Amino acid sequence: MKFSLQAKDIHSKARAGTVTTDHGEIQTPIFMPVGTAGTVKAVHQRELKQDIDAKIILGNTYHLYLRPGLEILEKAGGLHKFIGWDRPILTDSGGYQVYSLSKVRKIKEEGVTFNSHIDGSKHLFTPEIAMDIQRTIGADIIMAFDECTPYPCDYKYAASSINMTHRWLKRCCARFDSTEPKYGFNQTLFPIVQGSVYKDLRVKSAEFIASMEREGNAIGGLSVGEPAEEMYGMTEVVCDILPYEKPRYLMGVGTPINILENIALGVDMFDCVMPTRNARNGMLFTRNGIINIGNKKWADDLSPIDAESDLHADQVYSKAYLRHLMHSKEMLGAQIATLHNLHFYLWLVKEAREKIISGEFYAWKNKMVTILGNKL
Numbered sequence: 001m002k003f004s005l006q007a008k009d010i011h012s013k014a015r016a017g018t019v020t021t022d023h024g025e026i027q028t029p030i031f032m033p034v035g036t037a038g039t040v041k042a043v044h045q046r047e048l049k050q051d052i053d054a055k056i057i058l059g060n061t062y063h064l065y066l067r068p069g070l071e072i073l074e075k076a077g078g079l080h081k082f083i084g085w086d087r088p089i090l091t092d093s094g095g096y097q098v099y100s101l102s103k104v105r106k107i108k109e110e111g112v113t114f115n116s117h118i119d120g121s122k123h124l125f126t127p128e129i130a131m132d133i134q135r136t137i138g139a140d141i142i143m144a145f146d147e148c149t150p151y152p153c154d155y156k157y158a159a160s161s162i163n164m165t166h167r168w169l170k171r172c173c174a175r176f177d178s179t180e181p182k183y184g185f186n187q188t189l190f191p192i193v194q195g196s197v198y199k200d201l202r203v204k205s206a207e208f209i210a211s212m213e214r215e216g217n218a219i220g221g222l223s224v225g226e227p228a229e230e231m232y233g234m235t236e237v238v239c240d241i242l243p244y245e246k247p248r249y250l251m252g253v254g255t256p257i258n259i260l261e262n263i264a265l266g267v268d269m270f271d272c273v274m275p276t277r278n279a280r281n282g283m284l285f286t287r288n289g290i291i292n293i294g295n296k297k298w299a300d301d302l303s304p305i306d307a308e309s310d311l312h313a314d315q316v317y318s319k320a321y322l323r324h325l326m327h328s329k330e331m332l333g334a335q336i337a338t339l340h341n342l343h344f345y346l347w348l349v350k351e352a353r354e355k356i357i358s359g360e361f362y363a364w365k366n367k368m369v370t371i372l373g374n375k376l
Ligand SMILES: O=c1[nH]cnc2c(CCNCC3CCCCC3)c3[nH]c(NCc4cccs4)nc3cc12
Pocket: 034, 035, 036, 058, 059, 060, 061, 091, 092, 096, 146, 147, 148, 149, 192, 219, 220, 221, 222, 223, 224, 251, 252, 253, 254, 271, 272, 273, 274
């Protein structure tokens, strides 16, 4: 994997770059649609490619390991082949999903034991197992097995948590560096900075992660309920320590405003379930603010969902029609709303990249931040 920089903003730490993988290039800043069980819910691969031009999607290690399972994925020749996606894929380590999905789990030095949320069967994830699973899935970028420190937590807990994450990282690197890709495409491992909302722990974790000299770095433990100002403060501290010439991935972030503010702090890659999850609840993000399509005010509004958008669905379907579909619990409603939100997120980061290149990013970002929160 390679990373090159094309432009840097003068009023902020925003930058425009290109990540090059064996499955293609990714222009940054980039938003990565979240796939769960091998699909971005309610969206076809063709739509991801042609309608919204998604450059990279996320695969969910925890889900894929449980269902369809590694045997089928290996038989298919990896996740790219299994789902029919020939562009880059990033998979998480499965650790975060264990915390957020499976009820019973125990965290020990060795790893995490958990009961499957599907059939209750007992499983163990360790740093080594997480590496082997992601080798079998075959994603271009794979994530270290970390502990996402819960928020809030006291200093002592946060300090012991980063020490565990750092010991697990060494085991991830040892295992990853002593195994080969299974399908002939190169894979790269990103470590993850933790430290909760404690500045000195963030410095310690960022310095340790930087010292591992991997091809890219991630920032974890944020967007877990902390106030936005805390998120920005920790991101700034970490971005100032992580190497300038490597991509920085802020995990689980976030709202459109969060993304713009973090681009200004030097973040290049983002993922979040919000555009897809909120779409299914009728919350549409637009360049003029937020539309709750279920609101009665849209019932007879026959104007296009977004007349300024180059997304076909935004042009041909009206707000009234989408509201009708959502109220009727029609599948097409979720499909249109999801496509709209992902298209908006990808438009937003592409617009940010163009403004960084043209030198207009800072003023544009401040204007957008005042508009994007509007309730329409
Ligand atoms: O420290 C972390 N370590 C590892 N993963 C984290 C994640 C999951 C990122 N998305 C993975 C995807 C992989 C493919 C399947 C789906 C998840 C986070 N998500 C959030 N906020 C989420 C949210 C923000 C707002 C609403 S939810 N904070 C996170 C912090 C960490």
